[in-house]
Amino acid sequence: MWEYTDKLKDHFFNPRNVGEIGDPNGVGEVGSLACGDALKLTFKLDKNGRIQDAKFKTFGCASAIATSSVLTEMIKGKTLEEAANVTNKDIADYLGGLPEQKMHCSVMGREALEAAIENYRTGGEKKHELEGTVVCTCFGVTDQEIERVVRENDLTTVEEVTNYCKAGGGCGGCQGEIEKIIRRVQGDKARAKPAPTPKGTGKLTNIQKIQLVQQTINEQIRPALRAHGGNIELIDVEGNKVIVAFRGMCAQCKLAEFTMKDVVEAKLREFVSDELFVEEDKESALQPHDHRG
Numbered sequence: 001m002w003e004y005t006d007k008l009k010d011h012f013f014n015p016r017n018v019g020e021i022g023d024p025n026g027v028g029e030v031g032s033l034a035c036g037d038a039l040k041l042t043f044k045l046d047k048n049g050r051i052q053d054a055k056f057k058t059f060g061c062a063s064a065i066a067t068s069s070v071l072t073e074m075i076k077g078k079t080l081e082e083a084a085n086v087t088n089k090d091i092a093d094y095l096g097g098l099p100e101q102k103m104h105c106s107v108m109g110r111e112a113l114e115a116a117i118e119n120y121r122t123g124g125e126k127k128h129e130l131e132g133t134v135v136c137t138c139f140g141v142t143d144q145e146i147e148r149v150v151r152e153n154d155l156t157t158v159e160e161v162t163n164y165c166k167a168g169g170g171c172g173g174c175q176g177e178i179e180k181i182i183r184r185v186q187g188d189k190a191r192a193k194p195a196p197t198p199k200g201t202g203k204l205t206n207i208q209k210i211q212l213v214q215q216t217i218n219e220q221i222r223p224a225l226r227a228h229g230g231n232i233e234l235i236d237v238e239g240n241k242v243i244v245a246f247r248g249m250c251a252q253c254k255l256a257e258f259t260m261k262d263v264v265e266a267k268l269r270e271f272v273s274d275e276l277f278v279e280e281d282k283e284s285a286l287q288p289h290d291h292r293g
Ligand code: FES
Pocket: 135, 136, 137, 138, 139, 167, 168, 169, 170, 171, 172, 173, 174, 175
């Protein structure tokens, strides 16, 4: 059984904006019935160039319906430039998280949105076309799409890539190629960004401290938790108090207290400051998350 947030269940049982706009400004169609998921997104602009209405039709699971529903809600009122900045992570976050195995639904939503915007910008001429070379023939996923989900979601394993775009989840014949793409992207990222080094002696400003806490969570703590189906989110930093919330498996783990002190706090003290201590934001862990800001 998948673990769904209340918000996801709400959008699955009461999907918003189902259907198709009769005279749309943009149409995006992605996926295929053969691959198990398909999504058609249409939108209409108002006279100021903002998305006045958006509708969707989808074939897929509860997550596909909920992510499509929420996507239409998220983009209404936005300009196309603003809508184009919506990532698959934003869609998943808006729902308070998705099961890892269902992250591909959020990617499909982002792709449909891009296809619809492209369709509008090319005067309705252009249909969505795959860019790059097809790596996974079972699901028709290209190297560029794999590269993008790896880069944007900081993926490190073939299994994660399968969760995010299905590539590798069929015959498995493309898994070696996916491995190579992961290594290449992660190598690029490591070269582009200096790894956090254990803390120096200088005093950190508050902003530097928050940035370093976030970086340490992203690079030193989250990968270990994700390997066990869990996750962690930074909620706030108040002086030396770091407030975090566990997600996924970690949220129900009986050893969460141990993980908090011996993994999270220990790493933050090692890489940021000896004076830090962590507290779990239990309230936020129980609530579906809304990142609309
Ligand atoms: S070619 Fe990718 S799973 Fe078969």
